[in-house]
Amino acid sequence: MKYVGIDIGDGESAVSVVSQYGAMLPAVVPLGNVNSIRSIVGRLGEEPVIGDAVVLNHAVTDRSARFKSRFLYDNCARQDLRLFAEGLYALLSKALHDDELKIALGCPAAWKPEARGRYAAIVASAGFPNLYTVSESRAAFLYAHYCNELNISEKLLRRPTLVIDIGSSTIDYAYIVDGRERDIGVFGEVLLGGGLLDELILEKAVAESPNQETIRDVFRRFPSWKSYCELIGRQLKEEYFLNEERWADTPCSTVAPIYADADTALTLNISLCSRDMDQILDQGIAALEGRSFRQALRDTLTRARDMTAERPPELLLVTGGASRMKFFQNACRDTFPQATLALCDEPELSIARGLGIAARTDDMLGRFRGEIAGYFQSGTIKREIELQIPYLLPDYVPKTAQLLEQEGVLQAVLDFQGNSRDTEQFRRYLIDRIFAVFQNTELTEEADQIVNQWIEKRLTAVQDDLNDICDRYMIDRADMSLVKIHAEVRITHLNIPLNLRVLAAINQQPLLRKLLWASKPLLKYLPKATSGMTKQLRRRLTAELSNPSGEFAKALSTQLVRELQQQIDVQTQKVEIQIQ
Numbered sequence: 001m002k003y004v005g006i007d008i009g010d011g012e013s014a015v016s017v018v019s020q021y022g023a024m025l026p027a028v029v030p031l032g033n034v035n036s037i038r039s040i041v042g043r044l045g046e047e048p049v050i051g052d053a054v055v056l057n058h059a060v061t062d063r064s065a066r067f068k069s070r071f072l073y074d075n076c077a078r079q080d081l082r083l084f085a086e087g088l089y090a091l092l093s094k095a096l097h098d099d100e101l102k103i104a105l106g107c108p109a110a111w112k113p114e115a116r117g118r119y120a121a122i123v124a125s126a127g128f129p130n131l132y133t134v135s136e137s138r139a140a141f142l143y144a145h146y147c148n149e150l151n152i153s154e155k156l157l158r159r160p161t162l163v164i165d166i167g168s169s170t171i172d173y174a175y176i177v178d179g180r181e182r183d184i185g186v187f188g189e190v191l192l193g194g195g196l197l198d199e200l201i202l203e204k205a206v207a208e209s210p211n212q213e214t215i216r217d218v219f220r221r222f223p224s225w226k227s228y229c230e231l232i233g234r235q236l237k238e239e240y241f242l243n244e245e246r247w248a249d250t251p252c253s254t255v256a257p258i259y260a261d262a263d264t265a266l267t268l269n270i271s272l273c274s275r276d277m278d279q280i281l282d283q284g285i286a287a288l289e290g291r292s293f294r295q296a297l298r299d300t301l302t303r304a305r306d307m308t309a310e311r312p313p314e315l316l317l318v319t320g321g322a323s324r325m326k327f328f329q330n331a332c333r334d335t336f337p338q339a340t341l342a343l344c345d346e347p348e349l350s351i352a353r354g355l356g357i358a359a360r361t362d363d364m365l366g367r368f369r370g371e372i373a374g375y376f377q378s379g380t381i382k383r384e385i386e387l388q389i390p391y392l393l394p395d396y397v398p399k400t401a402q403l404l405e406q407e408g409v410l411q412a413v414l415d416f417q418g419n420s421r422d423t424e425q426f427r428r429y430l431i432d433r434i435f436a437v438f439q440n441t442e443l444t445e446e447a448d449q450i451v452n453q454w455i456e457k458r459l460t461a462v463q464d465d466l467n468d469i470c471d472r473y474m475i476d477r478a479d480m481s482l483v484k485i486h487a488e489v490r491i492t493h494l495n496i497p498l499n500l501r502v503l504a505a506i507n508q509q510p511l512l513r514k515l516l517w518a519s520k521p522l523l524k525y526l527p528k529a530t531s532g533m534t535k536q537l538r539r540r541l542t543a544e545l546s547n548p549s550g551e552f553a554k555a556l557s558t559q560l561v562r563e564l565q566q567q568i569d570v571q572t573q574k575v576e577i578q579i580q
Contacts, residue, residue, distance in 0.1 A: 002096060003363065004029075004103045005139065005355025006131075008084065008123070010068040010168030010195050011234060011321050012036045012348045015092060016356035025147060026356030028349055031091050036348045039168075040065040040231055041084040042224065050087035055231060058259055063224030065231050066195050069169030072115055078122055085126035093127070102130045104359035106351050109135040109165075109172040110188035134362075137165045137174035137188065139354030140319045143344070146357055150342050152315070162304065162313035162336070165351065166320040166328060168195035168234075171297075173304050177311055189300050191287050194237070194322035200280045200293075201233040202226075205270040215268060218260040225258055232256040233270050240272045241324045248274045281327065297328065301335040312338060319344040319351065361576070368473040369572045375469065376568075381462055382561050388458040389557050390548045392451070396556075399447045401541040407443055408434045409537060438492055448490040451560070455482055466568075479575040485567045492563075494555050 001020040007013060014036040016026035028035045037051030042060035054060050067084065070077035105123055107116050116133045124131045141163045144150050163174035172188035206215050219226040232254060240252045253271035260266070281294040288296045305312075316332055316339045323329070323343060333341055344350040375381070412433040416426055437443055459482060466480045478484070545552040 001363075002099045002101055003356055003359035004092075004096065004101055005106070005134075005352045005357070005359055006088070006103060006123070006128070007106045007136070007139070007352040007355055008068060008081070008088070009039055009321065009348075009351070010066050010170075010193060011039055013039045013084075013088065014349050014352035015088075016349075016352040017096065018356040018360045020360070026353040028352065029092065029095050031088070036352075038065075038231060039068065039084065040227065041067070041080055041087060043083070048083045048087035048090070050084055050091075055228060061224065063227045065227040065234075066168065066198070069193060069195050071119065072111075072190065078118075081119075082122050082126060085123045085128070089127040100130075101128075102359050102363050103128050103132070104134045104139070104355040104362070105131055106136040106139055106355050107133045108170040108188055108190055109137045109174065110170065110190045132362075134355055134358045135172065135174065136167070136351050136355075137163045137172035139351045139358055140165050140317060140344070141174050141176055141354070142357045142361070143319075143350045143354035144317045144342065147350075147353060150317075150344065152317075152342055156315050156340065159314040160308070160311045161315040161317060162308060162339070163317045163319070164304075164323075164332065166318070166322040167193050168198070168321060169193040171300055171320075175304075175308050175313070189296075192293075192296050192300060194320075194325070195234075196285055196287065196293055197237060197280060198230050198234045200283060200285070201237055201270065201272065202230045204276065204280065205229075205233065205268055209268055211266055211268075215258065215266060218258060218266070222260050225260060229256045229258065229268055229270075232268075236270050236272060238321070238324070240277065241326070244274065244277075244326055247272060251276070294327065294331075297331055298335075301331055305335050312336070314339055316341045317344075318342065319347045321347055323347050364473050365575070368469065368475060368575070371469050371472075372466075372568065372572050375465060376565050380465065381564060382557070384459060384462055385560050385564075386557050388454070389553050391458050392454045392556070393546055393548060393553060395450045395454070396447060397542055397545045397552075399450060401538050401545060403437060403443060403447060404434055404541055405538045407440075408437045409541070434494075438494060441490070444490065451491060455564070475575050480568070480571060485564070485571055490563070491556070491559055494552065494559060 003018040003020070005016040005018075005026060007015070013031075015029040015031065017029050018026045031037045032051065032053075034051075038055070040050065040054045040063060042049045042054040042063040044057065044060050049057065049060050054063055064077075064080040064083075067074075067077040067080035071081060105120055105128075107119055111119070120131055120133050141161065144152060144163075145157055161176040163172075163176070165172040165174075170188055170190050171192050206212055206219075209215055219229075233256075236252060236254045240247050246252075251271040251273040253269065256268040256270060258266040258268060282292045284290045284292055285296075291299070313336060316336055318329065318332060318341065324347070329341065329343070409430060412426075412430045415433070416429055441448075463482050466482070467477050469475075470477045470480050544550075547553060
C-alpha cells in the first residue's frame, strides 16, 4: 500500500507519496524531471500534454490554464481538468506501478460537498483509484505539524493556529484550537487568488502593446494563446515577488511570442515594477464586486480575525504560491499582530506533502476505528463486564439502595398525588421517580465514582486489548486509556425490579401505609420516620438489587456496555496518529 497526495493547483501541481511501513514523512514524486509542474494542459495530436512542455512545444494545441478556478461554473474547465488528470496519471503510473494506492486529492476548503464530489469524480475518471478529497488548508497544517521543516515548536503548534493557504484561485483558512485535526474548522474565499493578478498583468501588457487590436483578435480566435501568454505573465509575477526590492524602479520584463497561424507572428512585451504592481493591486476587479485585490484581501483577513476572535490565533501558518507576496505577508501581520508568522519554504510542495500524510493517517485511523468497532462486536467487552459485575455489586448496591430509599421511594410517597389505593398506579409513579433520580448527576455522583473505580480496577483485560490495538496503529495508549474514558461513564437509567416484596415493605410500615392511604396531614412527619423503618426498606431494596444473576445486575451490565461503547466511540474520533 502506498499513500499519495495530489495537489492540482491553479498555478502549479505536485504529488507526494508515503509508504505504508517505515517513516511517514512524504517524498515528492518527480513529474518528469521536476518536483512540481505548471498546471497547464494542451494536446499534441490526440495525446494530453501537461506542464512546461505545453509552453515549450509550439506544436501543442488547445492550451488551457487556470482551469481549477473556473471549475465551479465552466464546463470547458472540467474537460481541461479531465485532460490534465489524464496526463498526470500517465506520469504517475510509471512511478507508482504495481502498488495498491489510497489517494488524497486537495481541494479548496470553501468548496461545498457537491463540488468536491464532482471534482474527485473527474480526476478519478482518469484512472486514479481509491481517491477522496481533503481540504488544502488542512493539508498545510498536517505538513507543518509533522514534517518539522518549519522548525515550529510542538508547544506553539498546540496553541490556536490559523492556516492560510493562498493559491492562484482561492484563499483557504483552517482554524485549529488544540493542535488536533478533529478540531479543524475550515472556511475560505473561492474567487480570491493570485490568478486574478495574472489576468491584470496580461491585460496591462495588451493595453500597452502597439499591436493591441491584433493580439485581442488572436485571443478571441485562439483562447489557448491567451492561456499561454497569461502563463508567461504568471512566471514574470513570480520573478517579481521573489525579489521585489530589485524591481522597485527597474522593470522586470519578458517577451511572449505568439504564432497564431502561418501569417501571424507577434511578440507581447510584459513588464512590472513596483509602481505597476501598486496600480494592479489597487485596481477594481469585476469578479470581486469592484473591490481591488488589496481591499478584498484585507476584507477576508478581517473576516478570519472576527471568526477566530474568541480564541485569537497565536500562530499563522502561511502557504500557497501567492504567500511569497510581501504585501500579503504584511497584511497578515497587520491583521494578527499578536501571532507568530511562519512561511513555508517550498509552498508549491507543502500542500502535496500534507495530502500524503492525510492519506496515510486517514486510512490508518479508519482501520483503527474499524478494529475498535469489531472488538465491541466480538462481545469481548460484554463478556468481561458480566464476569466482573459481582465485584461491582457489593460497593454499588448499598449506595444505590440508600439513594433509592431516600430520594426515590420515600420522596415518591411524599409527592404521590394519585389514588392511594391503586398499587399499580403508585408502582408506575415510583419507577418514574427512580428514573429521575438516575438522571440527577449531583445525586448519583458518589455511585458513579464507584462505577469508575471498578472500571479502572477490574477491566484490565479490556485495557490490555485496547493498548494492543493502539500499538498496531501508532496511537498513544493514553488516548484510549480507560482512566480517561471512564470519567464520562455514568449510569443514567436502570430498570429497577421493584416487585411486591418492596411494595409490601412500604405497606408494612404504619406511617407509610397511612400516608399511602391519603393521610396527608402526616406528610410533614415523614423525614422524622424511625430509622428502623428506613433501614428495613433499605434492606429490602438491597436484597432486591444484590443478586449477580438478577434483573438489576443484567440491566447494569447492559448499560455499562452501552455507556463504555459510546464513550470509546467518541474517543476514537479524537485520537491522532503518532508520526515519526
